[in-house]
Amino acid sequence: MSTLTTFLVFxxxxxxxxxxxxxxxxxxGRERYIPPRVEKALHLxxxxxxxxxxxxxxxxxxxxxxxxxAWHLAALVAVGVALWRRSSGVxxxxxxVAFAALLLSGL
Amino acid sequence: xxxPSPARxxxxxxxxxxxxxxxxxxxxxxxxxxxxVLFGMAFGALIRVAGIDPWVGSYASVSVVAGxxxxxxxxxxxxxxxxxxAVLTALVINARFALYSAALAPVFASFPRRWKLxxxxxxxDQAAVISLEHADRYPDPVRRRWFIVGGALPFVIVWVxxxxxxxxxxPVIPDAWQIGFIVPLMFLAVLVPGLHDxxxxxxxxxxxxxxxxxxxxxxxxxxxxxxxxxxAVGSFVPSRSRDDASGTAASDGRVPDDGLAHDAxxxx
Numbered sequence: 001m002s003t004l005t006t007f008l009v010f011x012x013x014x015x016x017x018x019x020x021x022x023x024x025x026x027x028x029g030r031e032r033y034i035p036p037r038v039e040k041a042l043h044l045x046x047x048x049x050x051x052x053x054x055x056x057x058x059x060x061x062x063x064x065x066x067x068x069x070a071w072h073l074a075a076l077v078a079v080g081v082a083l084w085r086r087s088s089g090v091x092x093x094x095x096x097v098a099f100a101a102l103l104l105s106g107l
Numbered sequence: 108x109x110x111p112s113p114a115r116x117x118x119x120x121x122x123x124x125x126x127x128x129x130x131x132x133x134x135x136x137x138x139x140x141x142x143x144v145l146f147g148m149a150f151g152a153l154i155r156v157a158g159i160d161p162w163v164g165s166y167a168s169v170s171v172v173a174g175x176x177x178x179x180x181x182x183x184x185x186x187x188x189x190x191x192x193a194v195l196t197a198l199v200i201n202a203r204f205a206l207y208s209a210a211l212a213p214v215f216a217s218f219p220r221r222w223k224l225x226x227x228x229x230x231x232d233q234a235a236v237i238s239l240e241h242a243d244r245y246p247d248p249v250r251r252r253w254f255i256v257g258g259a260l261p262f263v264i265v266w267v268x269x270x271x272x273x274x275x276x277x278p279v280i281p282d283a284w285q286i287g288f289i290v291p292l293m294f295l296a297v298l299v300p301g302l303h304d305x306x307x308x309x310x311x312x313x314x315x316x317x318x319x320x321x322x323x324x325x326x327x328x329x330x331x332x333x334x335x336x337x338x339a340v341g342s343f344v345p346s347r348s349r350d351d352a353s354g355t356a357a358s359d360g361r362v363p364d365d366g367l368a369h370d371a372x373x374x375x
Binding site for chain 2 (some may be wrong): 001006008009011012013014016017018020022023025028029034041043046047049050051052054056057059060061064065075076078079083085086088092094095
């Protein structure tokens with residue numbers, strides 16, 4: 001792909017992504033009343049989307065099952081620490097240290 | 108936090124209250140910033156490996172602002188896929204932002220139009236989730252939008268800086284480090300600390316299950332399918348009162364007087 005084509009591909013993706021990002025804000029922005037059911041569903045967007053990303057990047061690798069190892073164990077450490085301390089920073093640090101230790105130990 | 112005083116100075120037209128709210132936003136998202144930098148560096152290194160023009164690579168991080176889709180485009184470019192397929196794949200990966208956008212609509216509803224249009228571009232996964240989690244603490248729309256921009260803008264800036272560093276330095280991070288682990292780790296760090304109620308737990312479980320069961324869907328559609336299934340099933344689960352775990356101040360509409368201290372832990 002030429003530099004110009006690559007530039008145009010990124011530009012098209014950027015415009016499309018911006019339209020996606022603004023879509024809900026524009027469509028639902030004027031409604032004063034949001035039905036409780038819809039509001040409840042909107043509250044679940046964050047957890048559901050993040051769980052999907054975690055599952056896709058942790059349990060799968062390019063669409064196939066990821067072999068059990070350091071990824072899973074370090075993620076378990078991170079989840080445990082997250083439930084215990086309820087802090088993003090501590091979770092990141094604990095998961096990174098656990099992952100490094102597991103890699104160094106040859107897993 | 109003291110109430111705003113008109114006697115205090117403004118800097119660049121930004122009053123002390125706004126600065127302090129923006130700072131609270133920055134502190135809420137700060138734990139995730141190292142992940143953003145490393146992910147940016149991984150993207151930048153890939154730009155170098157794929158032989159894509161450095162300026163085009165940097166432009167991608169500023170204009171698209173969505174790492175996973177940018178990596179998908181680079182992979183498509185490397186494999187000589189048609190341009191249309193490259194763009195469509197990226198947009199499918201980014202379809203989840205429509206969900207965030209709908210969820211953010213009530214949060215942004217009282218903002219001026221230019222703020223809505225500007226903030227929308229900055230809504231990464233992390234910024235969207237931090238905004239949704241903290242919005243109730245900022246019923247005042249002015250304070251709320253400064254809190255959001257204070258987290259979202261610096262997060263995008265470090266993402267771009269990481270990308271440029273990766274493009275300049277190339278693949279300096281050894282493959283053996285398996286830097287890709289930063290992606291699930293970063294999202295676990297946002298997701299798990301904020302998970303309190305039954306509908307949320309069910310949404311996470313269903314989403315996870317559907318993603319792995321639908322792993323053979325093309326173009327990474329399993330991620331979108333998982334998210335939608337999690338939202339749908341979770342919304343049928345009855346929730347108890349929401350104000351048990353995170354304190355009552357957040358839910359009865361008052362801004363807590365120690366907002367900065369609250370946000371320091373982040374992710375709650």
